[in-house]
Amino acid sequence: MAENTTAVPDRERAFKLETTPITFGPGASEEAGWEMKRLGAERVMVISDPGVARAGITGKVREILEAEGIECEVFDRVHVEPTLESLQEATDFAMEGGFDGFVGAGGGSSLDTAKVVSLVATHPAPVMEYVHPPVGSGRKPPSPLKPLLAIPTTAGTGSEATGIAVLDLPDLRTKAAISHPFLRPAHGIVDPLLTRSMPYDVTAACGLDVVCHAVESFTARSFDSRPAPETPEDRPPFQGSNPVSDIWAARALEYGGQYLRRAVGDGDDMEARGNMMLAASIAGIGFGSAGTAIPHACAYPIASLKHAFRSPGYPDEPFVPHGFAVIVTAPAAFRFTYPANPKKHRQAAEFLAGGPISDPDEGALPDILTRLMKDVGAPSGLRELGYDESDVDDLVSGALKQQRQLGIAPREAGPDELANIFRESLENW
Numbered sequence: 001m002a003e004n005t006t007a008v009p010d011r012e013r014a015f016k017l018e019t020t021p022i023t024f025g026p027g028a029s030e031e032a033g034w035e036m037k038r039l040g041a042e043r044v045m046v047i048s049d050p051g052v053a054r055a056g057i058t059g060k061v062r063e064i065l066e067a068e069g070i071e072c073e074v075f076d077r078v079h080v081e082p083t084l085e086s087l088q089e090a091t092d093f094a095m096e097g098g099f100d101g102f103v104g105a106g107g108g109s110s111l112d113t114a115k116v117v118s119l120v121a122t123h124p125a126p127v128m129e130y131v132h133p134p135v136g137s138g139r140k141p142p143s144p145l146k147p148l149l150a151i152p153t154t155a156g157t158g159s160e161a162t163g164i165a166v167l168d169l170p171d172l173r174t175k176a177a178i179s180h181p182f183l184r185p186a187h188g189i190v191d192p193l194l195t196r197s198m199p200y201d202v203t204a205a206c207g208l209d210v211v212c213h214a215v216e217s218f219t220a221r222s223f224d225s226r227p228a229p230e231t232p233e234d235r236p237p238f239q240g241s242n243p244v245s246d247i248w249a250a251r252a253l254e255y256g257g258q259y260l261r262r263a264v265g266d267g268d269d270m271e272a273r274g275n276m277m278l279a280a281s282i283a284g285i286g287f288g289s290a291g292t293a294i295p296h297a298c299a300y301p302i303a304s305l306k307h308a309f310r311s312p313g314y315p316d317e318p319f320v321p322h323g324f325a326v327i328v329t330a331p332a333a334f335r336f337t338y339p340a341n342p343k344k345h346r347q348a349a350e351f352l353a354g355g356p357i358s359d360p361d362e363g364a365l366p367d368i369l370t371r372l373m374k375d376v377g378a379p380s381g382l383r384e385l386g387y388d389e390s391d392v393d394d395l396v397s398g399a400l401k402q403q404r405q406l407g408i409a410p411r412e413a414g415p416d417e418l419a420n421i422f423r424e425s426l427e428n429w
Contacts, residue, residue, distance in 0.1 A: 158284020
């Protein structure tokens, strides 16, 4: 039960949980054609990226769809960290194609692009009109979208289970999001075999994103601490932690602590890969309801302000992978939020550690996260990503634009608090 069971007139009294139907298991992608046929699609756009296409996954998905008599066109030019320009290219392709369904096959960038494509193809409007305030106008789609089937090929974002799409806005020196329940895919197919070719650093970054999603949603402010919405439609997608989201977050943390090191260390360890893929989906269900907080707010400008970092498993262009951008500030962020709810921070640490911790204090969770980061080869901090003290003000400015996340944090973080978090995160060891 929620900790506060006494209704306060001006406070929220209910939480809403919506989930994507998921088909999980090795070889589950073979059911893609059957699912799209069940959803009523006859002509679909398959949205993917060059790396997934080179791995043969995009072509295989197309073959599976066409075997069920579904006409397909492939768009495999998704940009890692989608921008307005790359989204416009994809939505133009969709508008010209006359599609009645969409399939996203790839990592979070492909799935997020597919969500935006489905949104704009169903309810045409400039992408920025749908972007969450204060960056965009926050326009809401008036009715459900054309069916989208999400087939993730990484174990990280959980995008197959959420109604969130993220885009990079280099001109504004930050990232932003579109968030609405209608963006949630009609179905997700989670096939661990599709992650077999993931390089170790991609596995590490994606898995650290899973862990951070889970901690942020588990330690978020309680849903009943928010002001009550005027109407049910005004209830935000990120509602705060609740009894159901906590269950999903806890299990994702257990899986992350138990299997991420193994998945990074041995790409053929399919038990570890499968459980990390399951962890990504269930963490997505959790944070899709509860929300993410300070590390994700900080990650947006970290990924956008500078493109100096290179990670060998990613395309030949410098950028900060999302999981690394998120995790570098996590130790400092959770040290800061600890006083707001020591019990849940200690519980998160024990879930991740796989058992009780003797005398856990405010350093327990940051220490466990730091050890995990070291073990999987993550960057040691912002300095390794190309930042120094002179960048703190710009990073704070970008993070402050992410009120959707900051409003979910259990402790208020203003400019000074964020600056301290960024400074502490320059080097985590």
